[in-house]
Amino acid sequence: MDNFALRYPFTDDAKQVLEGAELNSRIIEMGFQRIKNALEGKAAGKIVYSENEIIEEIASYAAARMILGTLGNQFITGRFAVNESKIARAHLNKENQAAVNRIALHFGIITNENLLDIPTYLKYCPKSTPYRLINRRIVSGKVEISENEKLRLIEEGIRKHMEDIPRPNDPPEEIKKAGERLLLELPKHQTRITVKEGDHPPCIMKLFESVKKHQNLPHTARWYLATYLIGIGMEEDAIVEIYSGLPDFNEKITRYQISHAKKKGYRVPSCSTIMSYGLCCAVCRIGNPLKWHTISNIRKEGIR
Ligand code: SF4
Structure with a gap:
């Protein structure tokens, strides 16, 4: 059997392999485990040998999606x-x-001489x-991308596809129970961002909103948020707690990055730099987001 479907269980090839396969307790358990591995950050796929094992492994992906859709x-x-x-x-790398x-x-994602149409690129x-369009070379109305960037775009396509899960109609009881068990597996760190309007500049409030919704943040946004939280004197544990809301949260890496940023003394970038990152969402005219606090204190206390 072609292992292509096993490596890429979201493809039509995988659907064909599953034709006639039935959902059973073992497959549901494997699907549950597949999601649990993701929560624990275990990236390695399972090694399978027999045709039956390959079918089960692909079916576990389908079961995992059913569990997630129900949940x-x-x-x-x-x-x-x-x-x-x-x-x-x-x-894909291999x-x-x-x-x-x-x-x-x-x-x-269809490239011709490393050129990709703009709508697909932006998607x-x-x-x-x-990756911002302004920083790209455009040739004949198309974006030039390297082979490595093409892989990155495909990875993003896979991630988006995985996030787009329909709610199953009337899922089996075992699937519902697997979903309930998963809730018990959630990491101990749970994001508690309790801020009220005006506590932080709009760009930071927007990032908090994204974290609350467990949306992935681009690298520049994570870095900016970290410098800001360090800049206002937040403790490392509290910053880690905020970052724990991110879908790819890894406590060890997060702690390392925070202490690295502290050691290096990275400063909060200026509003114009944040604007160039595409993260500015208001016109505060304060020059640097940290000044938000000085200015709002002045607003609260009045100028004497
Ligand atoms: S002007 Fe500065 S503080 Fe205000 S939203 Fe933009 S980057 Fe943030």
Whole structure:
């Protein structure tokens, strides 16, 4: 049997493999475990040998999606989407061009001499500065991308696909129970962001909103948020708690990055820099987001 469907369980090839397969307790348990692995940040796929094991493994992906669809928990779905897209990306890195193009086609990512049409590019490009259209070379109305960037776009396509899970109609009782068990597996760190309007500048409030909704933040947004939280004197544990809302949260890496940023003395960037990152969402005229606090104190206390 072709292992392509196993490596990419979201493809039509995988659907064909599953034709006639039935959902049973073992598959549901495997689907549950697949999601649990994502919550624990275990990126490695399972090694399978027999045809039956391959079918079960692909079916476990379908079961995992049913569980997630029933649960409707954005945080767990986000963790699953990030984990599965990273597993698929690790496979993609080892594929030949034909296989890469086969997956790319699944998302309509069709390049000709490394050129991709702008709407598809915008649909799948990561939200980070190097990918902003303004920073790209445009040739004949198309965006030039490297092979590595093409893989990154495919990875993003896979992640988005994984996040888009329909709610199943009348799911089996075992699927519902698996979803309830998953809620008990949620990390101990739970984001508690209790801020009221005006506590922080609008760009930071917007980032808090994204974290609350467990949305993925681009690298520049994470870095800016960290410098800001360090800048206002927030304790490391409190910052980690905020970052724990991100779908790809890893406590060890987060703590390392915070202490690294502190050690290096990274400063909060100016409003104009934040604007160039695409993260500014208001016209505060304060020059630097940290000044928000001085100015709002002046507003509260009045100028004597
Ligand atoms: S003007 Fe500055 S503080 Fe206000 S939203 Fe933009 S970047 Fe943030």
